[in-house]
Amino acid sequence: MTKHLKLYIDGEWIDSANPKLQDVINPATQEVIAKASQATKEETEKAIRTAKRTFENGVWSEQTPSARAEILLQIADKIEVNLNELAELEVMNNGKTKREAEADVEDAVNTFRYYAGLLHNQMDEAFEADKDLQTVIVKEPMGVAGLIVPWNFPILMSVWKIAPALAAGNSIILKPAEITPVTAVRLYELMEQTDLPKGAAQLLLGTGSVAGQTLAEGNDVNIISFTGSTKVGQQIMQAASENLKKVSLELGGKSPNIILGDADIDLAVDYALFGIFMGAGQVCTSGSRLLVQESIYEEFIEKYIEKAKAIRVGPGNDTKSEMGAIVSEKHMESILNYIQIGVEEGAHLALGGNRMESDGLEKGFFIEPTVFTDVTSDMRIVREEIFGPVIVIQKFKDEKDAIQIANDTDYGLAGAVFTKDQAKAIRIIKKIRAGITWVNTYHLSSVQSPWGGYKTSGIGRSLGKYGLDEYQETKQINISM
Numbered sequence: 261m262t263k264h265l266k267l268y269i270d271g272e273w274i275d276s277a278n279p280k281l282q283d284v285i286n287p288a289t290q291e292v293i294a295k296a297s298q299a300t301k302e303e304t305e306k307a308i309r310t311a312k313r314t315f316e317n318g319v320w321s322e323q324t325p326s327a328r329a330e331i332l333l334q335i336a337d338k339i340e341v342n343l344n345e346l347a348e349l350e351v352m353n354n355g356k357t358k359r360e361a362e363a364d365v366e367d368a369v370n371t372f373r374y375y376a377g378l379l380h381n382q383m384d385e386a387f388e389a390d391k392d393l394q395t396v397i398v399k400e401p402m403g404v405a406g407l408i409v410p411w412n413f414p415i416l417m418s419v420w421k422i423a424p425a426l427a428a429g430n431s432i433i434l435k436p437a438e439i440t441p442v443t444a445v446r447l448y449e450l451m452e453q454t455d456l457p458k459g460a461a462q463l464l465l466g467t468g469s470v471a472g473q474t475l476a477e478g479n480d481v482n483i484i485s486f487t488g489s490t491k492v493g494q495q496i497m498q499a500a501s502e503n504l505k506k507v508s509l510e511l512g513g514k515s516p517n518i519i520l521g522d523a524d525i526d527l528a529v530d531y532a533l534f535g536i537f538m539g540a541g542q543v544c545t546s547g548s549r550l551l552v553q554e555s556i557y558e559e560f561i562e563k564y565i566e567k568a569k570a571i572r573v574g575p576g577n578d579t580k581s582e583m584g585a586i587v588s589e590k591h592m593e594s595i596l597n598y599i600q601i602g603v604e605e606g607a608h609l610a611l612g613g614n615r616m617e618s619d620g621l622e623k624g625f626f627i628e629p630t631v632f633t634d635v636t637s638d639m640r641i642v643r644e645e646i647f648g649p650v651i652v653i654q655k656f657k658d659e660k661d662a663i664q665i666a667n668d669t670d671y672g673l674a675g676a677v678f679t680k681d682q683a684k685a686i687r688i689i690k691k692i693r694a695g696i697t698w699v700n701t702y703h704l705s706s707v708q709s710p711w712g713g714y715k716t717s718g719i720g721r722s723l724g725k726y727g728l729d730e731y732q733e734t735k736q737i738n739i740s741m
């Protein structure tokens with residue numbers, strides 16, 4: 261029987277008054293795997309009222325940091341015990357490979373454990389501000405946190421927000437993307453089995469235009485933490501200006517991956533492939549612009565294309581698959597449209613470019629690993645985020661040229677450089693206007709490290725101690741001695 265997914269408000273699973281249910285699709289097969297309730301404006305407002313009441317009555321917000329840490333650890337344990345099930349659900353709903361999904365769920369466990377640990381380490385500051393004045397600086401929760409996440413890392417993006425927001429003592433309302441609600445629902449079922457107080461965490465399924473927008477506008481919401489497209493990020497900022505709530509935005513990218521002439525070519529080829537084809541390119545930090553120095557251009561491209569051709573594309577639940585499905589038909593059409601634009605703009609389509617519809621992939625949304633060479637900085641496929649398995653490769657002359665091309669973008673999320681010369685690597689990386697960078701590797705990061713972008717890639721940082729700061733107010737208490 262198809263599972264019916266409900267909203268979770270004030271410790272109860274409830275059906276929306278909206279009779280329309282959203283079909284939740286497996287993108288590898290087009291099977292309907294669940295039907296999801298879609299929260300109305302009134303239900304979203306009820307979730308906000310519940311979160312506010314819970315915050316004010318102190319059942320969560322006034323617990324000691326170590327008591328909160330204990331509950332975060334309980335949640336981590338629950339996720340860990342159910343890791344395989346959660347990974348399978350993620351594969352089924354998002355289309356990514358099982359290996360990728362397992363890594364996401366493992367990171368989710370680590371994130372809860374990290375913030376539990378951080379709570380034990382957070383201490384107030386105290387100092388003598390004047391002869392008779394002692395000052396103490398304390399951190400406090402903000403209140404109600406609205407957490408809006410996209411479909412590309414459904415469970416991990418949820419946890420990157422839930423863990424620090426709860427750690428800080430806020431009451432939360434999570435809204436997953438309407439096409440990928442399955443693991444968020446399972447996560448909430450697991451959270452319900454812990455000692456997290458009723459009303460501390462609500463879950464709203466439904467659309468961005470109703471549930472998301474109502475959260476962003478809500479006068480009793482104190483922070484909106486959003487991960488998604490730059491366009492929707494801008495709408496959220498506007499909506500949030502009504503009560504000047506804090507906004508934390510993790511947005512899009514078009515990240516440069518620079519391969520210098522003295523790089524270890526085989527290493528650079530492998531990471532450049534991983535940089536774009538992980539998650540079928542549906543990753544905010546994808547190294548979607550490859551910049552290759554002219555002295556090694558031909559050799560690099562030859563090796564890159566040979567290996568890209570060999571990538572096994574298939575359903576995420578097949579252990580042989582190295583790249584999974586595109587999340588939805590609509591998104592697949594958008595990627596195919598960009599490929600068409602690339603061809604019309606005069607870029608050289610060196611590999612792929614098509615939907616894959618044979619050898620058992622007929623029913624799913626699969627796109628070949630696609631490589632464009634001979635691109636120029638003015639092309640739309642170079643400037644706009646395609647968010648799919650499409651790499652655009654540009655040639656550069658020297659270091660100065662590479663930096664100029666790399667920074668010629670409105671985005672500033674990530675970037676990488678490959679070279680055997682460490683000093684040169686650091687010199688270049690320091691000039692790249694982006695928040696997440698790599699030298700001789702790609703996509704590797706840790707829960708301790710701040711995650712976020714420059715320019716139109718966002719405002720604020722997730723993860724690390726910076727991620728906890730996002731969900732806290734800072735107060736000075738001046739005590740006359």
Ligand code: TAP
Pocket residue numbers: 408409410411412413435436437438439466467468469471472473474476487488489490492493495496510511512513543544645647673713717718
């Ligand atoms: P969006 O279309 O921006 O949607 C993201 C979330 O916002 C979804 O839950 C969506 O709900 C909701 N939403 C849509 N309109 C809204 C509104 N007016 N008010 C409030 N919420 C609204 O992004 P997407 O297509 O799901 O995800 C892809 C984008 O996310 C890419 O641009 C990617 O770069 C970015 N991304 C960035 C990062 C980081 S860390 N920077 C990480 C992952 C993804 P519905 O979809 O249910 O309508």
